[in-house]
Amino acid sequence: MTGILADSLGLMPPKASTFAPAVDFWFDFTLWVSIFFFVLIIGLMMIFMVMYRRRPGVRAIVTPTHSTVLELSWTIIPTILVVLMFWGGFKTYMDQRVMPSGAYEIGVNAKQWAWEFTYPNGIRHPELHVPKDVPVVLTMFSDDVLHSFFIPAFRVKMDVMRGRYTKLWFQATLASPPGGYYPVLCTEYCGTSHSTMVTKCVVHETRAEFDQWLRDADPLKKLTPEQYDEYVRDPAAFIAAHPDIQGLQSPADMGRKLWDTKGCKQCHSIDGKVGTGPSWLGIWGAQHEFSNAPPAVVEENYVRESIENPRAKALKGYAANAMPTYQGRITDREIDSIIAFIKTLKSGSETK
Amino acid sequence: MMPISLVPTDPGGGSGGDAEQARRGSIGALGMVLLLASLSVLFASGISLFFLVRLADGDAWDPLPLPPSIWIATLLLLFSSATGLLAASGAKRENRALLIVGLLLTTILGAAFLGIQWRNWQELLPHFRQAEQRATERAAATAAEMGVQPPLRSIPRSFGVFYMLTALHAAHVIAGVVPLLWVTGRALMGAYRGTKGDGVRRVIVYWHFLDVMWLILLGLLAIGAT
Amino acid sequence: MSSLNPAAAGPLVGAPAADNYLTHSRGFWSWAATLDHKRIGVMYLAGIFTMFLVGGLFAVLLRSVLLTPDAAAGGVKTIVDANMYNRFFTLHGAVMVFIVIIPGIPAALGNFVLPLMLGAKDVAFPRLNLCSFYLWLIGTAMALASLYWGGVDTGWTFYTPYSTKVGSSGAFGGVVPVVAGAFVLGFSSIFTGLNFIVTIHKLRPPGMTWFRMPLFLWGTYATAVIQVLATPVLGITLLLLLAERLLGIGFFDSELGGDPVLFQHFFWFYSHPAVYIMILPAMGVMSELISVFSHKHIFGYKFIAFSSVAIAILGFLVWGHHMFTSGQSELLGVIFSAITFSIAIPSAVKMFNWLTTLYKGSIDFKAPMCYALSFMWIFGIGGLTGLFLGMMGLDQHLHDTYFVVAHFHYVMAGTIFVFFGAIHYWWPKMTGRMYDEGAAVLASLLMFIGFNMTFFIQFLMGTRGMPRRYYAYRPEFQFHHIVSTMGSYVMLAAVLLLIYVLIKSLRSGRPAPANPWGAGSMEWQCASPPPHDNFKTPPPVVDAYDYESLEWDERVGGYVHRGRRGGPAATH
Known part of the structure; x- marks a missing residue:
């Protein structure tokens, strides 16, 4: 099963799953049917438009105003075709929706x-x-x-x-x-x-x-507590000493990757641009004011709390409940990396 | 407001006469049927929502104590339907005294119904607050279980359904009292003399509809109380 | 029947009659408090056309935003940020659906034409009619007021929990006024529908039997039934949405045991039939236009009439095909898919009937006909691509991509073509003036080209996996988006030309004859513009699609009946 038109015209993305051939086949089937009827209807319409255009002195020819045979045939033939399509759609759908066991x-x-x-x-x-x-x-x-x-x-x-x-x-x-x-x-x-x-x-x-x-996938997770302490003390030396641990980078770089992939960047810029949340540029050590808590300085505990329980302190000027909690979704080591990354984002640098 | 507009302004050019009268009556009557059909769909979707929510909530359903005066309200509404019948027959038999007394009683009873409903809502408020407390705690527990932020507040859905359905009904009662006042005023000023009072009868039909809807809602609320 | 001589009567002579509905009374209040269905129709038309321009403006803005892909991919979004883009497409959708297309043909043109076509003096409840117009005005004002609160960014579908929790700013946000506005518009729609049903049932003059009614009236009747019976569900859905947003009731909130899919069921229970509220009157107008401008009796009258009713009934039972990927039960999905396919049949029947009507006709390419023939093309594509989406297995791939966007524009925006065709068709009747035919045809061609440029390529994007409502996109789609945006500019130009044509006609158009197109239905038997009370006595009922007795008369610049005096067989 495959789709000839869909393939040759490049209508579909690459076929990379077991469903793709069936879906493309039925897409093609429907496309052929559609093209047939479209060409039939619009083709006839265009022929009529030319043949029966209004000309002086020529009147419309009276033809029967209904024909049961004709009308029943164009009711029944499409009905058969759509029953086929329904069946195709149904079959593919059931394949998609019935979960295999042991997957x-x-x-x-x-x-x-x-x-x-x-x-x-x-x-x-x-x-x-x-x-x-x-x-x-x-x-x-x-x-x-x-x-x-x-x-x-x-x-x-x-x-x-x-x-x-x-x-x-x-x-x-x-x-x-x-x-x-x-x-x-x-x-x-x-x-x-x-x-x-x-x-x-x-x-x-x-x-x-x-x-x-x-x-x-998660180099940080692979480190034993002792190895982790060693890594935090001197990341460069640790990475150099353990080439077997793939993907390990300095904490700040790891933090940057997390910022990129964990959804942080959607709201927190690192170039000073104000988004849904405050930019991280130059935020480290800054004084923050809250609508529901006394002011605080941005340091380790505050960052940790903001990630795990963002509603505890509502920063003035930003929506209080915009950020979801990351509790249980992020490890302590990852939070450490993010803190390390934020520390590197000093304002006054050329990015400003 | 709606039933007033449904008293058809004469589209036909103003010739009087019985035939014209009957024609206008049947126009108004069809309009009323359609209006009631539309409203039935409205209430039907409200009622299906009740069942969906009741089924979905299962044991988490917060039983809703029915305030005792809800029965008084029901009686008042039933009586008002009866007096409505009086008014309608007064209109039909061209008995002005019966018409006016019937309309006045219906209007007063309808207003009294609304007054008692207002009291019922207020009476339920403390229960509602407690239930809201419980609902918020429940929501917080679910949220904690799922590891997400709890909602800021949450209302017990049994009460939500109660307030929604009764408010929906009350809004339509208000929409019935206003035209009642209108036709009562007109009757007092001497209108409907020598007519069958189609306008009056349509307002009364609408009123009966509200009565029936209320009985259905009351049945639901009784289910909701358990 | 006493005055059976329209051919010799005043209305057919060149200049507009001195006393018509436009000149009958003067001053602001004579319009603002009018009970005349024609004036109400004209006010609707002015309002709806203005809102069409507003909705179209949002469309052009959002298409312009999509000219460039994504900041990350090297492109720069210069016009607005994502939040603003989200507001554009939301308002475009909400304005076009609730304010423009749903009331478009029934409320604006239906109001003007329906009683005239029927041979009645007005609709059954003129006050209710005026009331619907003001409700439309209030609803529209409320929807636009949302801009003051920062606009809405929920999409016109208001899906929960986004619309109840986040969406826009603050608890109130722009969501509340828009939703409340849509609620009020719902009342307007119900009242219009109710009015039309009663009018068609009760105000048909003697001789106007159900099967003598022009097909536009059948379309409007089927529409009105949906309006009366489906719109209340929208009402309660929107009320629940408001209650949930403002009070936190939790019908749709899963944290409280609610069900977000429930909202979709309630929403589509109305909003799918609403598609037929949009398309059925358009199909009714189509039957008129195709027949009149081929000067040929409509083919298969009863099949067309019954297919309208069939569509209206089946339209209530297919809402779940919007939810094949929503997690509704598989069994439900199968049922919805089956019924969805069955609704394709009556639509196909109509297409074939129109086609056969053209056969051996005398086809006159006036602007209304150009729009009608465009609609054949557009609805052909729109209808056929619906088959792809009705197939559950395929919908898994195509759902919520540009394929869907293109499909529903080919259907719903296709009705705009009929709307424009209808405006041109009845324009001489409404205003008493002809328009510049050449420029109007040019506008319709531009519109057709622009439309296909804009939307056809979106099918290709959709099958390749471009999701809808995307502000930033992968660069591989930039070419498609540029073509699409250019198409929207062509449509903009077409609309501007159209406005020019209409304004020019108002200022200096040639006075219109009573029957400029040679149409057989009743509204063409009174003067252009019609007198205040339409018909002094109900005109004789004839077969609306019988053109045999109509002939062009050079002296009046329009068509006149020959042999009417002798009394055609159809007359009672």
């Missing part, structure tokens, strides 16, 4: 405006990675408003909502090219940065490659 399960959390994927080993990561040829079930929920999970290349979509789990499954059939990815999009309007609530889906060629990625 690889990944949790999906949506919030304004970031995706986060929880893998069976507890790793939380902003990108979706899956092995090829393995059925994957996503169990999804949202922290706030409605979102919708969409991977065009897989032809799958499902709304994600607060207070109810929704599920979606697929089986990837085409590994993403090295360094490449399939876009994961939010398709249910969810506010200011709806259009940047986008992430990557990487399909690994083999299960082993996927497992390797999963092990390396």
Whole structure:
């Protein structure tokens, strides 16, 4: 099953899941039917427009004002065709909606405006990675408003909502090219940065490659407490001494990555531009005033509290409940990295 | 306001006569049927919401104590429907005394119904506050379980449904009292003399409709109290 | 029937009659407090056209924003930020749907034409009619007032929990006035529908049987039934939304055990039938235009009439096809999909009937006909692409992408083509003046080209996975977006030309004859513009689609009946 028109005209994204051929086939089927009827109707209309255009002295010819045979035939033929289409849509839909058993399960959390994927080993990561040829079930929920999970290349979509789990499954059939990815999009309007609530889906060629990625996904998590202390004391030396730990960078760089991927950047700029939340540029050590608490200086504990319990102190001039809590969604080590990153954002530098 | 507009202004050019009268009557009557059909859909969607919420809430449903005076309100409304019948038959038989007394009683009873409903709402307020407290705590617990921010406040949905449905009904009662006052005033000033009083009868039909709706709502509220 | 001689009577002679509905009385109050359906229709038309320009302005603004992709991808968004863009598309949608298209044909043109077409002196409840107009005005004012509170950014669908929790600024925000405005507009719509049903049932003159009614009246009747029976659900949905936002009741809030999908069910229970509120009157106008300008009897009258009713009934049962990816139960989805396909049939039937009407006709490419033929093309595409979306498996891919945006513009904005066609068609009747045919046809061609440029390419974006309501997008779609935006500019030019044509006609248009197009329905049997009370006596009822007795008369510059005096067989 495939779609001839859809393929040759490049109407569809790459076919990267088991659903794609069936969806494209029925798309093609409907497209052929549509083209046939469109050409029939509009073609005849245009012929009539030319043949029967008004000419002086020529009157319209009286033809029968109804014909039961004709009218029944153009009621019944389309009916048969739409019954076929319904059946096609129904069959593909049931394949999409019936979850396979024994699939690889990944949790999906949506919030304004970031995706986060929880893998069976507890790793939380902003990108979706899956092995090829393995059925994957996503169990999804949202922290706030409605979102919708969409991977065009897989032809799958499902709304994600607060207070109810929704599920979606697929089986990837085409590994993403090295360094490449399939876009994961939010398709249910969810506010200011709806259009940047986008992430990557990487399909690994083999299960082993996927497992390797999963092990390396969170370098911080791999460190023992002793190693972690050592790393914090002198990151450069520690990284140099442990080339086997992939992806490990200095705390500030790790923090920058988190800012980029955990949804921080949607509201907090690092160049002084005021967004939904205060910019992080030059924020370290500044005095903050609150509508519900005495003033405080921006230091470690304040940053930690703002991440875990953002409503405790409502910064003046900003919406009090704009930020979701990250409690349970971020590790202590990650908060340390973010603090390290904020410390580097001094105002007065050339970025201002 | 709606029923007033439904007294058709003569579109036909103003010839009097019985046939014309009957024609105008049937125009108004169809208008009233459509209005009631539309309102029935409105109440039906309110009622289906009640059931959806009741089913969804299950054990978390906060039973709603029915204030005792709700029964008095019901009686008043039933009586007002009866006096409405009097007024309608007064209009039909061209008995002005019956018409005016019927209309006055219906209007007064309708206003009294609204007054008692107002008291009922106030009486429920303390219960509502307590239930709101409980609902907020419940919401906070759910939120904590799901690891998200709790809502700022939340209202127990049984009370939400109660206030919504009764307010919806009361709004339509008000929309019935106003035209009642109007036709009463006109009757006092001597209108409807020598007519079958179609306008009056339509207002009364609307009033019966409110009565029936109220009985249905009352049944729902009784279910909601358990 | 005494005065069976319209051909010899005053109305058919060139200049407008001295006493018509426009000149009948003067002064502000003679309009503001008028009970004349024609004046109310004209006021509606002025208001709705103005709001169409407002909604169109938002559309051009948002299309302009989409000229460049994304800051991260190297492009720069220079015009406005994401928040402003979100407000643009929300107001564009809300204004066009609730304020322009839903009342467009029924309230503006229906009000003017319906009693005339029926041979009645007015609608059944003139005061209620005026009341609907003022409700429309108030609702519109409330919706626009939201701009004062910072606008709305929820999308016209007001999906919870976004609309109850976040959306705009503060608890009040712009959401409350817009939603309250839509609520008031709902009343306006119900009253109009109620009025039309009663008028059609009760005010048909003797001889005007159901199956003698012009098809526009069937379309309006089917529409009115939906207006009366579906709009209350919108009312209660919006009230609940307000209660939830202002009081936190929690019907739709999952934290309190509520169900966000419930809102969608309630919302679409109205808003899908609302699509048919938009399209059915347009289809009614189509039947008139196609027949009149081919000078040929409409083909399959009863099939068209019944298909309107079938669409109205089935239209109530398909709302769930907006929710194939919302997490509603699979069984529900299957049922909705099946009924959705069944609704494709009556729409197809209408297309074939119009086509057959053209066959062997004498097709006159006047501006209204150009709009009508454009609609065949546009609705053809709009209807057929609906099949893709009705297939559940395909909808998983296409839902909430530009494919959907393109599809519903081909359907709903397609009705705007009919709206414009209808304005041109009845313009001589309304104003007593002809318009510049050449410029009007040019405007319709520009509109057609601009429309297809704007929206056809959006299908291609949609199938490739471009989601709707995106402020920033991947650079691979920039070409598509540029074409689309250019198309919107062409449409802007077309609308400006159209306005010029209409204004010029008002200022210096040639006086219109009673029947400039050679139409057979009743409204063309009174003068242009019609006298205050339409018909002194109900005119004879003839087959509205019988053009045999109509002939062009050079002296009046319009069509006149030959042989009417002899009494055609259809006359009672």
